[in-house]
Amino acid sequence: MGNGGIDLPEQKRDSRTDILDSCKRSVDFVTTPLSTGKLEFSFSYYKTLIDEEALGHLLHALQASTQAKESGDLNSLLAHAPMDGIELDPDPQRVRKLIFKGYLLAYPGKDAEGECALIPLPAKKGLRSSNETDMEFSVVGPKIGFIEDLDTNIHLLRAQLNTPDLLLKEIVVGSVSRSRVAMLYIDGIANDENVAKMEKRLRDIDFDVVFDTSQLDQIIADNSRTPFPLFTTTERRDRVVYALITGQVAVISEGSPYFITGPSTLFDFFLSPEDYFLPWVLGSFFRMIRIFGVIFSLFASSFYVALMTYHYEVIPKELLGRLIYSRENVPFAPFLEVLFLEITVEFLREAGARLPSRIGQSLGIVGGVILGQAAVEASLTSNILIIIVSLSALTSFVTPIYKMSNAIRFLRFPIILLAAVWGSLGIAIGVCFLLVHLSKLRSLGYPYTVPFFPVRAKDLKDSLVRSSYSVTGSRPSYLKPASMRRYKPKAERRANDFDEE
Amino acid sequence: MSRAWKKVRRGAAPALLTLALCGCGSSQIVDRISLVQTAGYDRQEGKIVTSMLIGEYTEQDKTKVKLLETDSYNSFDMVPLLNRQTNKPIEYGQMKLMLFGKAYAEHGISHVLKMLSRDVKVQNRCLLAVADTSARETMAATADSDDTLFLTNMIEQNSRTAELPGKNLQEVMYGYYGEGRDFYLPYITMNSHRRPQAGGIALFKEDRLVAVAKGAEMLYLKLLSEKTRAGMLLVPLEAKGGSDQYLLLRILNSRPSWTLRTGGPAPSFKIALHMTVGIKSISDSIKIEDVSQAAQMERTIERFIENGLSEFIAKCQKLRIDPAGFGDYARTHRRHWDSEAFYAAYPTMKTEVRVRAKLMQSGTID
Amino acid sequence: MDKSKSDKYTLSAVHLFFLLYVSLVGAGLMDFQRHVAALSEQDTWIAVLAASLFIVLLIWMMYGILKRQEASGAHLVAVNKRYFGSVVGAALNLCFILYFLWGAFLTLRFYLHVIEVWIFPEMNQWPLVLCIFVLLYYTVSGGIQTVAGICFWGTLSIFLFVLPQTVLVFPFLHPQNLMPAIDHSAAAIFGSTRLMAQQFLGCVALMAVYPFIKDGARSAKWAYLAAGAAAFIYIVMLLISIMFFSPQQLKETVWPTLSIVSIIHVPLMQRLEYVVLNLWLLKMVSNISLGLWAACHSLKQQLRVRPRIALAGALALFLLLFFLDNDPGDTRKLIDMYAKTGELLVFSYIPLVFVISRFSAKSG
Incomplete structure (x- = not known):
């Protein structure tokens, strides 16, 4: 397959006229006859795809050529056209492709089979002008994000990585949408095998419409039976650039502001660009807090269920009275109580994502505060549990990548179920399952939990903690990059005042 | 074969799950x-x-x-x-x-x-x-x-x-x-x-x-067997001019150190007690003004405690009980310790108690 | 035979540490003090050191055997076939396969027994057993990479969470229990050494795992480190037990390690043995998975049985054994039988093969 995707079989051998005829079935495809006195031209185009202003310029050119009293054939017309990228005598496949990119087919007379030209008049309308990253916000650092237009996105990347080694490959994916999918990597850093693997997987896709790069993520992923994201999804420019310079491959599809980068590891999802903009001590501290928050989010509610249902002996005597009192009059078992609250929180989250912004605020207060308070007053839940559940819902959002926080929020439920059945042993079984599952995951063929397992001690310096820039001069080795050295840090020379005064 | 196997595998997980739910442990909410x-x-x-x-x-x-x-x-x-x-x-x-x-x-x-x-x-x-x-x-x-x-x-x-x-x-x-x-x-x-x-x-x-x-025997047992940083003791002092005078001591730090002189047949122990004490309150007529008086006070305290400890140990020997762990000490400091022989000779066990007390200035002493 | 394993399946040498550690430190950590210290009481630490040195010697011998094989023949099944002929070799291999399975089964039995007594006395065990079997199938069917992964996490959890708890026990220790030193006869210490060495019977798994280690010949240092770590943890547990319990009390306590941990009190929890027992699940699953994997892999090489079928068969066999033999009192007897068989299969066999390999030609 030369250009990825599958051509719709009936149109393999069509001529230009056939293509134009199939387009004419839709009202917004216009064929305008234009006459210049000597010769008549026809312009065929989708009026919803072209830029009206540019069309005006073209008509101007037509006028100019008429006034210039030239031979009046297609070439003279084109000589006055101010656009570049005009294609003469394109073959039917090109016509079919470029008509949808806002090109206009100009041909003399009414017959498109003779000489013709494709004139680019693309319009960029309806794209948002702000590229703020509202999903992945950071307090410090640049906040440049991507928008839904592929060329703008690549422009943003190239503006930061001013090197000819940043290579771009385009693949067409999607039989109906025919979206351009761009694959970027830095030659000399990214391992050729990774690039080849990614390209092969993209070319092998058989799909109809590519809405978003995240769909590609799932289609080309190594394992679809996992809640964990196997490629990093991001709309921030600095994350993509960081991924590229460590040797990952970045993919984006047209019409989507999200890049996916791979191969990624579990710890890539806990990195935040802020860690790198703050001093390394603070960065490491916040990273550890993030990981601790995730663990808390996963296990807090299930520990509550396990302790209250099976293991009352573990509660120290100072907490015992308080816990028992908080559950006084609650008619449900702890498991049902927790389930009720967790599902309420999930409802709040789902509804909150869809509420119109005006109603959202007041409903948020209702949901969060009043529901919680009333539930405690009505003795449907205990107040200690409300603290635990709301804290764990909050901490599930500490991961910078949204997909990972979804996975964590999902995983809480099986663990709560296991805790309700077997108490703390159930939690241990859940942990076992989770660890085995993580050990089995592969992202583009690489193990997911590296550098912890398989153990690579040299790469630990940027996983749980973020070491200072004087230490991170080499790339992580698990991506097998073609070149290991990023930069050479200067040795810190610290003169001691006491010795030298 | 593999399709059937896949079906078995796919059906096994939910079946096991339902089975698991009915077999919960007994809950103690x-x-x-x-x-x-x-x-x-x-x-x-x-x-x-x-x-x-x-x-x-x-x-x-x-x-x-x-x-x-x-x-x-x-x-x-x-x-x-x-x-x-x-x-x-x-x-x-x-x-x-x-x-x-x-x-x-x-x-x-x-x-x-x-x-x-x-x-x-x-x-x-x-x-x-x-x-x-x-x-x-x-x-x-x-x-x-x-x-x-x-x-x-x-x-x-x-x-x-x-x-x-x-x-x-x-x-x-x-x-x-x-x-x-x-x-x-x-x-x-x-x-x-x-x-x-x-x-x-x-x-x-x-x-x-x-x-x-x-009473004081509680403290003696504690002083004998372990390091301690707490405790109070009422020490009677020699009556001067009629009324009894008392000294309330506070144990600040005390460390016993045992030595086994002979393991058998007649065991003999030497017990040394190093204490730091502070005066909590004292009868008005007693004054400690200089070092020699303080040393004298220390001697009084030491003698009192030595007597108390020896009496307590004698009492234990008479009752043939060993709360302080003499036997344990002998076991860990002599090879092939025989508990029966030791306890047969227990009532005749000799103990020599020495106390060294150091008085710390606490509060203002006039 | 197959060539040396492709890169996709091999692990770097450092993982040998975790695999070997898991095979050396088994469920015995919970109650070994009671049996091993019965003879020599406060001198048992000498026995532990002696047993560890013996195991280091065995590991050295195993490396000696394996290094003299060619790359494709450097594992248990091939070594047996080579030195004992196809019939006797096959019989030996089947013995080893059954031995691995038996060890895994006993570990599972023992752990479930502890759970039953300590946490869930009135629970119906079947759903739990089935759930753990699903977990085991899921783990072992991922191959050596997944088994090594779970071994890694198991070891890490023990070192991160269980070892620091020993510090919290210090207020309750009686150090004088360690004295007088060397108060027991050499015979008593030898008896203790023998009992202690039985804890390390899993070391023969090295011979099954060796082909999957990249650059196997130079990975010996990790194996010795694993033996050192195992010795370290056993000695620490032993010393703490001797200092915590009085000698007679130690003989009466059924699971000394758990009793020790139970006295620890941290701000949010009191009976920490609940935490420890549940972290032990991770370690036990790694033990059992390693045994199952070794058995299924060896079965594949001996009889060409597809490993996943062998795995399902082994788990079904376990289920049957559970059903048949539900009396927990038998566990002790079975463990003793396993230990005696192990002495023959491991402690006598390895030196024998080592000597034979020295006299036969080096290949590869």
């Missing part, structure tokens, strides 16, 4: 059980009376304390019998104190000890104590104090700041199974206002109560 936190055994007219303190947490910050009791002919069916009186099943995993009545302790507590240590639900940190009259009465006296753990807290607090030993189950079992020592337990008496107080140390031989150490 924490607010649907009665938690026993203090329990007691008494012997009355040949029958064993067991009583329990159960807390009800229906109000915030206040616990209602309920006392349950029952009697039977043995010590083992305590829980099922008491269970018949409660609306929530009884669970004793949080039991923090087990109290024995004096009559019961004199009869022997070994089977209860074995039962407790064999039961995994009972914590190793559970405290044990002996009550002067009966356990039931002592526990009933605390029923209005809003705290099911009143006695436990009392014992723990005293063992930290005063002379009482807080012996938890692990240490009691250590002493019970150990050939070189006999264990001892706190002794709870009732004071004149019918309220319990920590009134002494119950000394046990094997598993029977044989004596109670009261």
Whole structure:
């Protein structure tokens, strides 16, 4: 397959006229006859795809050529056209492709089979002008994000990585949408095998419409039976650039502001660009807090269920009275109580994502505060549990990548179920399952939990903690990059005042 | 074959899940059980009376304390019998104190000890104590104090700041199974206002109560056996001009150091005690103005303590009990220690006690 | 035979540490003190050291055997076939396969027994057993990479969470119990050494795992480190037990390690043995998975049985054994039988093969 995707079989051998005829079935495809006195031209185009202003310029050119009293054939017309990228005598496949990119087919007379030209008049309308990253916000650092237009996105990347080694490959994916999918990597850093693997997987896709790069993520992923994201999804420019310079491959599809980068590891999802903009001590501290928050989010509610249902002996005597009192009059078992609250929180989250912004605020207060308070007053839940559940819902959002926080929020439920059945042993079984599952995951063929397992001690310096820039001069080795050295840090020379005064 | 195998695999997981859900462990939801936190055994007219303190947490910050009791002919069916009186099943995993009545302790507590240590639900940190009259009465006296753990807290607090030993189950079992020592337990008496107080140390031989150490003897036992940083002692001084004069000492730091002179046949120990003491209060007529007077005071204190310790050890030898662990010390410092020979010669064991006390200036001494 | 394994399946040498550690430290950590210290009491630490040195010697011998094979023949099944002929070799291999399975089964039995006594006395065990079987199938069917992964996490959890708890026990220790030193006869110490060495019977798994280690010949240092770590943890547990319990008390306590941990009290929890027992699940699953994997892999090489079918068969066999033999009192007897068989199969066999390999030609 030369250009990825599958051509719709009936149109393999069509001529230009056939293509134009199939387009004419839709009202917004216009064929305008234009006459210049000597010769008549026809312009065929989708009026919803072209830029009206540019069309005006073209008509101007037509006028100019008429006034210039030239031979009046297609070439003279084109000589006055101010656009570049005009294609003469394109073959039917090109016509079919470029008509949808806002090109206009100009041909003399009414017959498109003779000489013709494709004139680019693309319009960029309806794209948002702000590229703020509202999903992945950071307090410090640049906040440049991507928008839904592929060329703008690549422009943003190239503006930061001013090197000819940043290579771009385009693949067409999607039989109906025919979206351009761009694959970027830095030659000399990214391992050729990774690039080849990614390209092969993209070319092998058989799909109809590519809405978003995240769909590609799932289609080309190594394992679809996992809640964990196997490629990093991001709309921030600095994350993509960081991924590229460590040797990952970045993919984006047209019409989507999200890049996916791979191969990624579990710890890539806990990195935040802020860690790198703050001093390394603070960065490491916040990273550890993030990981601790995730663990808390996963296990807090299930520990509550396990302790209250099976293991009352573990509660120290100072907490015992308080816990028992908080559950006084609650008619449900702890498991049902927790389930009720967790599902309420999930409802709040789902509804909150869809509420119109005006109603959202007041409903948020209702949901969060009043529901919680009333539930405690009505003795449907205990107040200690409300603290635990709301804290764990909050901490599930500490991961910078949204997909990972979804996975964590999902995983809480099986663990709560296991805790309700077997108490703390159930939690241990859940942990076992989770660890085995993580050990089995592969992202583009690489193990997911590296550098912890398989153990690579040299790469630990940027996983749980973020070491200072004087230490991170080499790339992580698990991506097998073609070149290991990023930069050479200067040795810190610290003169001691006491010795030298 | 592989398609059928896949179907089996796909169906196995939900089947197992449903199977798993019906086989839950027995749940003990924490607010649907009665938690026993203090329990007691008494012997009355040949029958064993067991009583329990159960807390009800229906109000915030206040616990209602309920006392349950029952009697039977043995010590083992305590829980099922008491269970018949409660609306929530009884669970004793949080039991923090087990109290024995004096009559019961004199009869022997070994089977209860074995039962407790064999039961995994009972914590190793559970405290044990002996009550002067009966356990039931002592526990009933605390029923209005809003705290099911009143006695436990009392014992723990005293063992930290005063002379009482807080012996938890692990240490009691250590002493019970150990050939070189006999264990001892706190002794709870009732004071004149019918309220319990920590009134002494119950000394046990094997598993029977044989004596109670009261007053200064409690401190002597503690000084003898372990390093301590707490405790008070009232030292009588020579009467000058009629009235008795007293000195209230505060033990700041004390470290015993034992030496085994001869292991057998007649064992002989040398016990050296290095203490730092402070004067808490002193009769007005005594003044310590210079170093020689302070040294004199130190000598007085040392002699008093030496006498007290020797008397206490002699008392233990007469009763043939070994709470301080002489046997243990001999076992770890002599090869092939024979416990029988040692304890046969125990009453004739010689101990030489030397105390070195250092007086610290505390407060203003005039 | 197959060539040396492709890169996709091999692990770097450092993982040998975790695999070997898991095979050396088994469920015995919970109650070994009771049996091993019965004879020599406070001198048992000498026995532990002696047993560890013996195991280091065995590991050295195993490396000696394996290094003299060619790359494709450097594992248990091939070594047996080579030195004992196809019939006797096959019989030996089947013995080893059954031995691995038996060890895994006993570990599972023992652990479930502890759980039953300590946490869930009235629970119906079947759903739990089935759930753990699903977990085991899921783990072992991922191959050596997944088994090594779970071994890694198991070891890490033990070192991170269980070892620091030993510090919290210090207020309850009686250091004088360690004295007098060397108070027991050499015979008693030898008896203790023998009992202690039985804890390390899993070391023969090295011979099954060796082909999957990249650059196997130079990975010996990790194996010795694993033996050192195992010795370290056993000695620490032993010393703490001797200092915590009086000698007679130690003989009466069924699971000394758990009793020790149960006295620890941290601000949010009291009976920490609940935490420890549940972290032990991770370690036990790694033990059992390693045994199952070794058995299924060896079965594949001996009889060409597809490993996943062998795995399902082994788990079904376990289920049957559970059903048939539900009396927990038998566990002790079975463990003793396993230990005696192990002495023959491991302690006598390895030196024998080592000597034979020295006299036969080096290949590869």
